[in-house]
Amino acid sequence: MAEKNSDAFYSKLKDQLTATSSWPSNYLYKFIVLSDQEKIKAIHKIFDNMGAVIESKKSKKGKYTSVSITVNLKNPDEVIAKYKEVGAIEGVISL
Template sequence: MEETNSEEFYDKLKEQLEATSSWPSNYLYKFIVLSDQNKINRIHKIFDNMGAVIESKKSKNGKYTSVSITVNLENPDEVIAKYKEVGAIEGVISL
């Protein structure tokens, strides 16, 4: 993804989050990643010690794993910061 497009995406996401949620609020992240335990562990580590509820589910053939994370965050900036941290892991798709 081109840097400018991702900044536009995050700006738009922040506007939507401010308009649709009162903060602090629970936020649900959904990621798809190849079933690589190292990458899954890295996603888990980003949400360590935050009281996050994390559910992982392998695809039917086991090639991919979906990771759903529900966590209480203070504001839209925290939501975006976590997306950027997870986005730094190669091959993770944010839904």
């Protein structure tokens, strides 16, 4: 069931990205993750060698880290592919 919902979500996202942006374009990702260095490194690695600008900021109590990534991508399919890669990391919330 969850797989079907994510397919619908990505299909809608692709339609919105196609309608609202001209490609290639900069895209801003925002993720929330427990402040676990390994998980944060894993997110960084997904965007390695892409010229991405990555900013990390810990929550007030330090339990969570928000990771904002701005990267230039060719098309909506690339945006969705990166969401799926990051989504494979356990405990990451995509905003």
